[in-house]
Amino acid sequence: MKLLQQPKAVLAVAFACVIAFMGIGLVDPILKPIADSLGATPSQTSLLFTSYMAIMGLAMLITSVVSSRLGVKPTLLLGLVIIIAGAGLAGLSDSIGAIVGYRAIWGLGNALFVATALTAIVSASSGSVRDAIIFYEAALGVGIAAGPLIGGVLGSISWRGPFFGVSVLMAIAFLVTLCLLPSAHARPKPSSLRDPFRALKHPGLLGVALTALCYNFGFFTLLAYTPFPLNMTAHQVGLIFFGWGAMLAFASVILAPRLQGILGTIPAILFALTGFALILAIMAIWTEYKPVLVAGVVLAGLFLGINNTLVTETVMKAAPVERGVASAAYSFVRFGGGAVAPWLAGYLGETINDHVPFWVGSAAVLLGVLVLAASRRHLRHIDESQVLPTTMAPDPSVTPEPARAVAQT
Structure with missing residues (x-):
């Protein structure tokens, strides 16, 4: 897919996505500096991820309701404003409890933005669903790769720097979205809070969501706990996770489509999950060897990139429901794993040893x-077509542009 040939709406949302996803990795290099500065334990510091992911998961239930009433553009802007406020207030805080609370606010904003952004890009893309998701995952990968690097640089000055950096970057994303993203002309069709739960009655979508919950458990064990046994400076941790993000972006755009073409979607996801579980097991065995941890983090990016792209595409095709509802239902379930894993990893590391969190993460991914x-028989249709199922309803908050048949958001 030629990126520059995408509609202006897609490019605007993708740019905002890059900056939004920087916020995830931007904080990673400063976890240990925050713990050292504020006298917090690893499990307490890991609550920065737990509060963020827990509120983000719960808020996913209302994303389709909010966007179907306000429209895509207002929902994206609202999410960005909340992120700006949450990140800025976290940077001004002097206690770990306050930072954890403001990260929860940040998670609310991220839920509104991320779920709506995926729907907007899939709806407005001039290519296939696969191309649109690869484009979305490319933005995700670039943001995740750049986040730790910028966070490491700012964090080497002060642990508050990355929080303020997020606020500034989100303000830029807000202006880009406000100026470049067209508003929908059609009146959105309101959805219900019950719709995501109804969507989960589809066995295929439920199976993918539960798989992602287990996968996220391992993902956030890697992301939130590895900086503690590494015991390096913020800048060094930032460089390591930059390598991880670069591998994730490469795998999302290049490896995932090729592996999908060779193996098929579900076998390729199973391969990626198995590879990630193996890496976590290796890190569990040789936790005291920093070169093993560094190599494990970077190589994990390859498997995570493959998984992210293919699972996202599978969710869009798994059930005959509106895209926003499918995304909300799936995200609500999967972020449960992201919420529990950081705190549990920190607690297990404190009370037992540094090996156990990685063993638990590996076991969760294997689950x-x-x-x-077990869900494969409900997902046989995934590879039948590169377009959405004909029974899937279009996103009601996106209006086609007559001249190019491209959705305006």
Whole structure:
């Protein structure tokens, strides 16, 4: 897919996505500096991820309701404003409890933005669903790769720097979205809070969501706990996770489509999950060896990139429901794993040893492999077409542009 040939609406949302996803990795290099500065334990510091992911998961239930009433553009802007406020207030805080609370606010904004952004890009893209999702994952990968690097640089000055950096970057994203993203002309069709739960009655969508919950458990164990046994400076941790993000972006755009073409979507996801579980197991065995941890973090990016792209595409095709509802239902379930894992990893590391969090993360990902394997018969249609199922309703908050048949948001 030629990126520059995408509609202006897609490019605007993608740019905002890059900056939004910087916010995830931007904080990673400063976890240990925050713990050292504020006298917090690893489990307390890891609550920065837990509060963020827990509120983000719960808020996913209302994203389709909000966007179907306000429209895509106002929802995106609202999410960005909340992120700006949450990140800025976290940077001004002097206690770990306050930072955890403001990260929860940040998670609310991110939920409104992320779920709506995916719907907007898939709806407005001039290519296939696969191309649109690869484009979305490319933005995600670039943001995740750049986040730790910028966070490491700002964090080497002060642990407050990355929080203020997020606020500034989000303000830029707000202006870009405000100026470049057209508003919908059609009146949105309101959805219900019950719609995501109804969507989860589809066995295929439920299976993918539960798989992602297990996968996210391992993902956030890697992201939130590895900086503690690494015991390096913020800048060094930032460089390591930059390598991880670069591998994730490369795999999302290049490896995922090729592996999908060779193996098929579900087998490729099973391969990626198994590879990630193996890496976590290796990190669990040789936790005291920093070169193993560094290599494990970077190589994990390859498997995570493959998984992210293919799972996102699978969610868009798994059930005959509106895209925003499917995304909300799936995200609500999967972020449960992201919410529990950081705190549990920190607690296990404190009370037992540094090896156990990685063993638990590996076991959770392997459980995801079993869940997806059991759900395969409900997902046979995924590779039948590169377009959305004909029974899937279009996003009601996006209006086609007559001249180019491209959705305006």
